[in-house]
Amino acid sequence: MTGARGSKDLRHLSAQSASVSIGEQTLRPVLGARTWMRFLRSPVVFAYLLLTPAILTMVVVVLYPVLSAIDISFRRVDIYSPGASRGPWTLANYARLLDTTGFWQAVRVSVAYVVIAVVFSLLIGFGTALLLNQRFRGRTLARMLVVLPWSVPPVVAVNVWWWILDPSFGMLNWVLLQLGVIAKPINWIASPTPALAAVSLVTIWKGYPFFVVMLLAGLQAVPQDLYDAGAVDGAGRLAAFQHITLPALRGVLALATLLTVLWVFREFTIIWVLTGGGPVRATETLAIMTYREAFANFRMGFAASIGVVTLLISTVASVFFIRQAGKEFH
Amino acid sequence: MKSVLTRLLVLCLVIGALSVQGAAAPREIVLRFPSWQQDEPGVSGWWKEQIAAFERARPGVRIEFTKVPLAEHTDKLIAQFAAGQPPQIVHVPAQTFFPFADRGWLEPLDRYLEETDVKKTYHPLQAKECIWKGTTYCVLMLNYGYAWVYNEKILKAAGKSVPRNVEEYIDALKSMTDAKNGQYGIGIVTLPGFNMVAHISVFVYGAGGRWTDDRGNPSVTMPQVAQGFRWWKEVVLAATPIGQESGRLRQLLMEGKVASYNDGPWMQGFALRANPDVKPHLRAAPLPFQATMGGPSNVVAIPKAISDDEKRLVWEFIKSGTTKEAQVRYSVAVGAPAPRQDITIPADMRKDLPFFDVYVDAARRAVSWVPFGLETKANEFIRLVSEHAQRMIVRNEPVERVLQDLQRELEALKRQ
Numbered sequence: 146m147t148g149a150r151g152s153k154d155l156r157h158l159s160a161q162s163a164s165v166s167i168g169e170q171t172l173r174p175v176l177g178a179r180t181w182m183r184f185l186r187s188p189v190v191f192a193y194l195l196l197t198p199a200i201l202t203m204v205v206v207v208l209y210p211v212l213s214a215i216d217i218s219f220r221r222v223d224i225y226s227p228g229a230s231r232g233p234w235t236l237a238n239y240a241r242l243l244d245t246t247g248f249w250q251a252v253r254v255s256v257a258y259v260v261i262a263v264v265f266s267l268l269i270g271f272g273t274a275l276l277l278n279q280r281f282r283g284r285t286l287a288r289m290l291v292v293l294p295w296s297v298p299p300v301v302a303v304n305v306w307w308w309i310l311d312p313s314f315g316m317l318n319w320v321l322l323q324l325g326v327i328a329k330p331i332n333w334i335a336s337p338t339p340a341l342a343a344v345s346l347v348t349i350w351k352g353y354p355f356f357v358v359m360l361l362a363g364l365q366a367v368p369q370d371l372y373d374a375g376a377v378d379g380a381g382r383l384a385a386f387q388h389i390t391l392p393a394l395r396g397v398l399a400l401a402t403l404l405t406v407l408w409v410f411r412e413f414t415i416i417w418v419l420t421g422g423g424p425v426r427a428t429e430t431l432a433i434m435t436y437r438e439a440f441a442n443f444r445m446g447f448a449a450s451i452g453v454v455t456l457l458i459s460t461v462a463s464v465f466f467i468r469q470a471g472k473e474f475h
Numbered sequence: 476m477k478s479v480l481t482r483l484l485v486l487c488l489v490i491g492a493l494s495v496q497g498a499a500a501p502r503e504i505v506l507r508f509p510s511w512q513q514d515e516p517g518v519s520g521w522w523k524e525q526i527a528a529f530e531r532a533r534p535g536v537r538i539e540f541t542k543v544p545l546a547e548h549t550d551k552l553i554a555q556f557a558a559g560q561p562p563q564i565v566h567v568p569a570q571t572f573f574p575f576a577d578r579g580w581l582e583p584l585d586r587y588l589e590e591t592d593v594k595k596t597y598h599p600l601q602a603k604e605c606i607w608k609g610t611t612y613c614v615l616m617l618n619y620g621y622a623w624v625y626n627e628k629i630l631k632a633a634g635k636s637v638p639r640n641v642e643e644y645i646d647a648l649k650s651m652t653d654a655k656n657g658q659y660g661i662g663i664v665t666l667p668g669f670n671m672v673a674h675i676s677v678f679v680y681g682a683g684g685r686w687t688d689d690r691g692n693p694s695v696t697m698p699q700v701a702q703g704f705r706w707w708k709e710v711v712l713a714a715t716p717i718g719q720e721s722g723r724l725r726q727l728l729m730e731g732k733v734a735s736y737n738d739g740p741w742m743q744g745f746a747l748r749a750n751p752d753v754k755p756h757l758r759a760a761p762l763p764f765q766a767t768m769g770g771p772s773n774v775v776a777i778p779k780a781i782s783d784d785e786k787r788l789v790w791e792f793i794k795s796g797t798t799k800e801a802q803v804r805y806s807v808a809v810g811a812p813a814p815r816q817d818i819t820i821p822a823d824m825r826k827d828l829p830f831f832d833v834y835v836d837a838a839r840r841a842v843s844w845v846p847f848g849l850e851t852k853a854n855e856f857i858r859l860v861s862e863h864a865q866r867m868i869v870r871n872e873p874v875e876r877v878l879q880d881l882q883r884e885l886e887a888l889k890r891q
Contacts, residue, residue: 224557224578313716314657314732330654335665335718336869423667424869425862440550442855443557 211456218449225445238450247426247434248451255410255430257341262348262409267402269349270356277357278364288361295354299414306347307419310334337427340420344428347415352408356401363397364390395469403466407459431455504536506789507562509551512773513542516744521808525801529792536788538564546668546720549854556580561778563785564792568669569604569615569771570857573850576607582777584611587790593797598814600843604771613774614793615814617740617805620769620837621677621762622830624728624742625735628756629658633734638763641681641706648714651734660714662724662733663707665868667861670721673768675864676844677737678710679703681764686856691848693885695878704874708867717868729753737762739772740811740834759830761837769841812838852888859884 184190217225219234242248277288294302309316310333318330333343367390375385413432416422422429422437429437431451439448508526512518526538543551549571555561556575567575575581588594588611593601598618605613623644630636633651638644648660664670679686684700687693694700711717716724716733725742727733729749736742746757761767775796777789795801802815807824811834825831849856863881866872 224553312718313654313659332717332869335865421667423862424865437858440554441858443553 214449214452217446218453220446222446222449224443238447241447242450242454247429250426251429251431251434251451254341254426254428255432258345258348258412258428258430259406259409261341261345262352262412263402263405265345265349266352266356266405267398270353270401271360273353273357274360274364277361291357292354294350295358297351299351300418302351303347303415303418306343306350307334310343310419334420335424337424340424340428344416344419347419348409348412351415352405355405359397359401360394363394367393399466399469403463406462406466410459410462411455431458502535504785504788506536506538506564506785506792508538508540508564508566509543509548509562510540510566511543511545511548512566513540515741516748517741517808517810518744518805521805524804525792525796529795533788533791538792545670556778556780559780561780563778563781563789565776565778566616566773567776568773570669570845570850571853572604572613572774572776573607574853575776576612577851580779581612582779582786584614584777584790587794588614591794591797596815596817597797598816600771601814603843604845605774613776614797615771615774616796617772617809617811618770618814618838618841619739619772619811620767620834620839620841621737621739622742622759622767622833622837623735623737623762624746624757624759624830626728626731626753626756627758629731629734637758637760640763644763645706645710645714648710648735652714657732659716659727659733660735661710662719662727662736663711663715664719664721664724665711665715665717665865666720667858667865668720669857671861671864672857673844674737675704675707675860676768677762677764678707680766680768680842680844681762682706683765686844686846686860687848691889693846693849693882693889695885696882701874701878704864704867704878707864708874711868728757739769740809740830740838743810743828743830743834746830759833761833761840766842767837767840768844769837770843770845810834849885849889852891855888856885859888 185194217231218238219236220231221235221237222231273291277284277291281287312318312330312332312335315333317333318327321327322330331339333339371389371393372385375389380388410430411432412430413436416428416430416433417436420428422433432455435448435451435455438444438451510522512522522540526540530537545568549567552561552565552567553574556578561580565575565581584605593614597615600618601615604615605611625637629651630647633647635643635647635650638647651660652658664674676686679700680703682699682703684697684703685694686700688697716727719727724733724736725738725745728736729745731750731753742759746754749757775793777786777793781789796805797815799815799818802813802818803820803824806813806818806820807828810828810831820831846853846856859881863877863884866877867874
């Protein structure tokens with residue numbers, strides 16, 4: 146009813162606006178009223194009309210800042226003030242980026258951090274999901290406990306871990322010393338390799354429940370018939386895992402891995418609160434370097450160029466994993 | 476229909492009443508005042524008294540005194556200035572004041588200062604620290620010198636007495652350390668940042684070194700700087716819990732897990748909060764070096780970007796802290812001499828400040844550790860010194876080699 150009445154109103158409006166008089170001249174629109182109506186009634190156009198508010202919001206909230214960052218990355222801007230003169234375009238920031246050892250160090254640290262955190266989160270998450278997919282007493286409680294780290298606010302979690310990892314008064318060193326595993330305390334925060342291990346450990350602890358949730362949902366969607374048919378064909382547990390479970394979870398795995406890679410790649414809170422990117426830049430990822438250059442050294446243009454490179458790397462990773470997720474399971 | 480009309484009527488009445496109330500209420504002026512001293516023992520009480528008196532005398536004006544941790548304070552202020560939204564009352568550590576003055580973000584104060592006797596009565600650092608390119612932009616809040624605050628009970632248990640030279644000092648710190656049982660001779664900040672460089676400066680300036688020479692060029696390859704770093708490295712590796720920041724280290728001193736701490740006069744306020752079994756044993760002694768690190772501590776200023784009315788109000792607030800009476804109370808609150816030189820602290824007001832005389836002497840002997848020549852790049856200077864110093868302790872790299880790298884980086888920073 147409403148649609149028909151709406152169409153009539155639109156026709157009425159279109160008929161009114163079919164020609165416009167300016168002084169003595171009458172301008173006729175290029176398209177006639179009927180053509181406009183047909184255009185507006187098209188399902189595709191209607192869909193885009195509905196999407197317009199969302200698209201406009203995206204343009205303001207996402208696209209404008211990204212384009213601004215790209216613009217700033219090509220200019221010599223130290224402290225960015227809205228409306229201030231930005232100077233001419235230049236490649237100086239990118240030239241400096243490629244020439245700075247700190248940047249390549251940050252790339253290396255970022256890659257190592259992402260690989261360690263994602264691989265271990267995936268393995269632990271997958272193993273836990275397989276366990277929680279079995280029937281056993283207290284399964285609901287176990288599922289709830291496993292997801293707990295995910296729900297703890299990052300700053301709270303990191304402060305708790307800071308207390309555990311404190312080199313002089315931390316619980317971890319105390320336990321390891323009592324057990325005789327180490328002879329002297331390890332500087333978890335203040336030595337380069339242990340510091341990277343420490344931030345990775347906290348990231349894995351925060352990140353693996355996401356894999357558990359995603360993969361558990363995926364496991365529950367695999368039809369039991371496939372396992373029954375496999376059993377009839379003589380497939381053992383390992384073969385069923387390899388030929389049924391893994392292919393069935395490919396899409397979920399790719400999606401969960403993509404989201405975790407992106408999350409870890411831009412992770413800031415855990416590293417900043419735990420080590421501040423130190424010691425000696427041992428945990429300074431691209432995200433930390435961007436922040437430091439922008440808000441500690443106040444080289445906004447240079448920081449924006451690091452941000453643009455980070456965006457490019459994230460885009461490449463996204464395309465790769467989205468393609469993997471798109472492959473169907475037969 | 477009737478119900479809807481009734482509701483609309485009620486809504487209109489409520490909105491109308493609120494509008495009338497809003498129109499009748501006088502507009503409140505809020506002056507934002509972010510500071511790391513908002514909850515600092517001693518000095519925060521002085522600020523709160525000043526604010527209360529100011530607000531009493533000016534109904535409708537409110538000062539919003541909020542806490543920002545020292546480590547984040549300067550960065551946040553710079554971001555606020557860049558966005559054109561600075562707080563009305565600008566309070567910054569002296570070491571990071573110059574970037575604000577250099578960017579033209581601060582209101583020149585010379586014509587305001589004519590209303591006071593600050594230029595005649597304040598410590599010479601007021602002229603040295605607050606003038607940038609011939610114009611005064613700030614008012615000095617405190618000049619200070621560092622002292623050694625120690626736990627006498629732990630020192631005596633280690634069989635040591637108050638050190639009279641560097642060798643005795645380092646020996647005492649090592650003797651008071653029992654790392655396996657969580658006991659350390661001294662707390663030294665080893666996390667990068669302002670406090671880490673301040674703690675390094677104790678040793679560097681103590682050895683006679685300077686961050687920059689008389690012409691403002693980096694001078695970290697001078698032998699005295701290397702000597703200072705060697706002492707610092709020896710103490711850090713042997714007698715301090717690694718990876719701690721200043722707040723935590725002060726707390727460890729209050730709990731008796733750290734036997735001593737190098738700090739400014741504000742330490743007295745913290746000492747009053749120590750555990751009951753530790754508090755009676757806390758003492759202060761001069762640092763046993765040839766020079767005492769210190770200088771200007773913090774300053775207040777007015778941003779250029781606020782209205783003239785607000786500038787006048789902020790100036791009235793700053794001015795109220797420069798009077799003799801306010802400076803006497805300030806001196807007692809911080810436990811050290813106030814910048815105003817023509818005041819004396821009555822004996823009865825000093826009786827609760829056991830470290831006062833030590834800090835008066837320290838302030839008198841102090842050498843400023845502001846890196847003149849690099850003062851407008853204070854943030855990067857602090858980052859570079861922190862990072863290079865960390866190399867000496869986490870990678871055990873030789874002091875001289877690291878200092879050569881640091882010299883190169885500081886020279887490049889100066890050229891930028």
